[in-house]
Amino acid sequence: APDNPTNGSFGVNAADLSIYGVEIDAAVSPDRNVMISFNGAFTHMTVDKLTLPTVAGISFTANDVNKYSPTFSGTASASWTLPFHPADGDLILNGDVFMTADFGGQYGEKMPGYHLVNMRLDWKNIGSTGFDLGFFARNLTKARYFAAPDVLLKSFPVNSVAVGDPRTYGVVARLSF
Numbered sequence: 340a341p342d343n344p345t346n347g348s349f350g351v352n353a354a355d356l357s358i359y360g361v362e363i364d365a366a367v368s369p370d371r372n373v374m375i376s377f378n379g380a381f382t383h384m385t386v387d388k389l390t391l392p393t394v395a396g397i398s399f400t401a402n403d404v405n406k407y408s409p410t411f412s413g414t415a416s417a418s419w420t421l422p423f424h425p426a427d428g429d430l431i432l433n434g435d436v437f438m439t440a441d442f443g444g445q446y447g448e449k450m451p452g453y454h455l456v457n458m459r460l461d462w463k464n465i466g467s468t469g470f471d472l473g474f475f476a477r478n479l480t481k482a483r484y485f486a487a488p489d490v491l492l493k494s495f496p497v498n499s500v501a502v503g504d505p506r507t508y509g510v511v512a513r514l515s516f
Contacts, residue, residue, distance in 0.1 A: 351391060351392065353389050353390055353391045353399060353404075354386050354387075354388070354389055354390075354401070354404045355386070355387045355388040355389075355390070356384055356385065356386055356387060356404070357384070357385045357387050358382065358383070358384045358408070359382075359383055360380060360381050360382035360383055360408075361380070361381050362378070362379070362380045362381075363377065363378065363379050363380075363413075364376075364377075364378040365377050365378075372419060372420040372421075372422070373417070373418070373419050373420075374417065374418040374419075375416070375417045376414075376415070376416050376417075377413065377414070377415050377416075378413055378414055379411065379412065379413025379414070380411070380412055380413065381410065381411050382408040382409065382410055382411075383410065384406050384408060386401035386404050389401060389404075405443050405444070406442075406443040407442060407443045407444075408442065408443070409439045409440040409441060409442040409452060410440045410441075411438075411439070411440045412437075412438065412439040412440065412442075413437075413438060413439075414435050414436065414437045414438075415435065415436050416433065416434065416435035416436075417433070417434055417435075418431060418432070418433045419431070419432045419433075425462070426465050426466045427464070427465075427466060427467050428462050428463055428464050428465040428466065428467075429461075429462070429463045429464065430460065430461070430462055430463075431460070431461045431463065432458075432459075432460055433458065433459040433460075433461070434456070434457065434458045434459075435456075435457050436454060436455070436456050436457075437454065437455045437457070438452070438453070438454045438455075439452045439453060440452040443488075444488030444500075448488065450485045450487075450488055450500065451484070451485065453482050453484035453485075453503070454480070454482060455477070455478050455480075455482055455484075455503075456478070456479040456480050456482075457475070457476065457477045457478070457479065458475065458476050458479060459473060459474065459475040459476075460473065460474045460475075461473040461474075468514075469514055469515040469516055470512070470513070470514050470515075471511075471512065471513045471514075471515070472510070472511070472512050473510065473511040473512075473513075474508075474509075474510055474511075475507075475508070475509050475510075475511065476506070476507070476508050477504065477506065477507045477508075478503070478504060478505060478506045478507060479506065481505065481506050482503070483502075483503070484502075484503040485500040485501065485502060485503065486500075486501045486502065486503040486504075487500065487501040488500050488501075489501055
């Protein structure tokens with residue numbers, strides 16, 4: 340590889356994989372002011388066969404194959420339009436929990452799964468002016484997590500990952516006209 344400082348690496352598509360799964364997206368509204376929903380994906384991946392050219396000093400097994408997809412990831416959420424209307428606006432409370440199982444990095448490395456809890460309160464069409472105001476909080480439980488692998492190589496002296504966002508608060512305003 341000309342971009343490698345030692346020109347001593349190569350890329351190869353070495354694995355035949357079987358991947359199958361199912362995705363679910365469901366919602367129920369027991370009342371016109373309440374919505375409960377769930378979406379999720381179950382994924383199964385197996386290494387069927389490895390085809391690797393013979394290269395001295397390289398050991399590559401099925402455990403070294405990148406398996407990026409978690410076996411499960413999904414979100415459960417709820418939305419409730421509150422029964423009172425300050426300044427003729429609608430107050431809507433939203434909450435969700437995102438969860439993921441362990442997922443892959445490079446060379447079979449596993450990134451740990453995590454859960455995130457988020458909340459939001461929206462005040463829509465305040466005073467019938469078209470002005471909306473929202474308040475949100477993300478990662479309420481202060482989860483410390485890795486969002487993605489960057490470099491996780493056995494031969495590289497430094498490994499790195501993308502760290503997930505900390506607890507975050509914010510305000511959103513919108514004017515429709």
